[in-house]
Amino acid sequence: MDYASIQVEHIFRKTKGDKYIWLVVIFLSIISMLAVYSSTGSLAFKYQGGNMEYYFMKQVMMILFGLLLMYLAHKINYTYYLRISQLLLYLSIPLLAFTLFSGVEINDARRWLTIPVVNVSFQTSDLAKLALIMYLARVLAKNQGNIKDFKQGFLPVMLPPMLVCGLIAPSNLSTASILFATCLLLMFIGRVNMKYIAIMAGAGILLLGLIIVVAMNTSFHARVDTWGSRMQDFFGHGQEAYQVQQSKIAIANGGFFGVGPGNSSQRNFLPSPYSDFIYAIIIEEYGFIGALLLIVLYLFFLLRCIKLFTKSPGAFGAFLAVGLSFSMVVQALINMAVVVHLLPTTGVTLPMVSMGGTSLWFTSLAIGIILSVSRNVEQEVEQNEGRKT
Template sequence: MGDFLYRTKGDKVIWAIVVFLSLVSLLAVYSATGSLAYRERGGHTEYYLLKQLTVLVMGLLIIYFAHRVNYTIYSRVAQIGFIISIPLLIYTLAFGSHINDASRWIRLPIINLTFQTSDVAKLAIFMYVSRQLSKRQHVITDLKKGFLPIIIPVGIICVLIMPANMSTALLLGASCMLLCFIGRIPVKYLAAMMAMGAGLVLLMFVVAKVSGMEGRTKTWLKRIEHFTNKENSETPYQVQQANIAIAGGGFLGKGPGNSTQRNFLPHAYSDYIYATIIEEYGIFGAFLILMAYMLLLLRCIRIYRKCPYAFGAFLALGLSVTLVIQALTNMAVNVGVFPVTGVTLPMVSMGGSSVIFTSLAIGIILSVARNVEEMEGKKAEQERIARVLAEQEEEEEYEEA
């Protein structure tokens, strides 16, 4: 155990944030699923708690082993991951499991487990964009040599994710745009790409309406209509229950396990787990969760500034940005600031593949942090040796004098 802890490197604050969010996840998931487990599992109220505990332990192990790998290895697998993501997303659209008119999951045949292929694609595209930004800095302002080779793969992945999960596609596109902006791609190129993306979304709605194959677009339109015209539209049921949960939380909340809206709020353990947390831990608890993600972003910005190599810097910042944007979006939806989406709260919401791939992303960030830490340690050691040698020379000169 001591050797295990000794070999655990990287940013200690990020490690602490991961542990904190994992503990919050266990408490919130247990509270939100107690009644559900009792009904569905014959009185076994701890079923989902044990399941989430297993997933989180797997996630922590993934973080540990991923952070032990030199982050330059991820540059080599970035292109492979991007290439694999395309057929996976196409297969998911054609043959994936359909839930609420959305095909987001595929089932692994032997072990009979499902996972969202968009999680694989998100991780792969951020590694790919980070690699391309680092390699093309000398031509980054050139449209053909710098911008298009980076943005076209992003567009392909977003287009393939969009039919089943528009919110994920939009967040992924926005995160990649932000990373490209930090990577010195001209604003005029990014603005043109955003305009094209908006046009593509509008075209998709028009085609769906004309062809009669509305599918998920009907759900999206209802959500947008409610959000933009709340006075003249019926409030969605989940929004009503989330508002009741938040109103009942107050400043310090009702206490752990005392939520009442968990029995009425749909997906109180995943999409709306933040509302459950507010009800039980109040505004104070909600603020702690928000600060944890903000601190994660600040620590990753610190890694970005200290990393001497462009790939590691872009990788750490890009992965942290997408995690924090996802977290902020989930919180905004829960408190009614954004329209309803299917975005979960990273490392807190109950889930399988989402926790696994989030853990892998955090492990990669910690891998960059570990290498930065080691380089700083070597530099400090060299400075200490130089200082000792200088002191010895001064002593020798003094003795000779």
């Protein structure tokens, strides 16, 4: 056995947590590499002189670094994330505000912030999403004794989501909506009074209306126009979006078994076939079988996290696992629904599959935190079994 094999075997022995979740991650990573390699041909000819391996190798490196982050995150006791959640939230809020007014603008939306010196851009909403779910899990776990009380139980979990989602919404309404829905779910399973949850939902709708009114009279009006045109296209009152047309063609080409890996024709016509519409390329090349496999992987991942929720001895770990997994899986299902034209175009990517850098890394961190909870649950079970014997 060579040195590399010994090192790999050593890493596997050191890797803890739900093995099924690790397996889902490996499958998604393989699908991502295959789909990105197939969908970046036009990009390679446009920017890299036809070097088809460039974006493939870049995605491989991104995934490997993401797996490293996941591994490191899962080695840390999940209670550590309880201690830093408040700090991360307080850091995220000013970053979101700065991004909203001074971030990098792409397609009339300011979502990106560039880190000086290293020149790396990231979506501040990715950090805020992780921080808010961690913080909400912390507050819900801490306040279980008086969770039915309006002042002590409800207000501490209402104000941060309203503020964070309100800052994200003008530039990224879909992400804000997913995050807000995740917060409502956490409040529900955290035993917050249903009357208060209804108040929260109503306040969210009012906040969205206020954002639209303000945006219409400021420099953000282009985003409202974009939302309106997408809704018109979806409900048939406008011309069907070009990417939706091309996506439907890709799905029709795929049929039941697909046209085979690397044989997609729509990758040359679909805008962003490597990110927002990568699911269309997967359906075209792997057919209904590939489409169904991906759905099953995400739902199985969610199922394992729900099982983790039922087994976790601590409330914080339980809320953390459900919140992070729900946010990721709902994003995936929304992306798929957009591709098959069940929802209007949103711009959200397919987690762990779409080509990306920092977004993939934040998702990897989230899964690593879930695996940290799983690792500690396993240790708790082993200790209990040891006491019985």
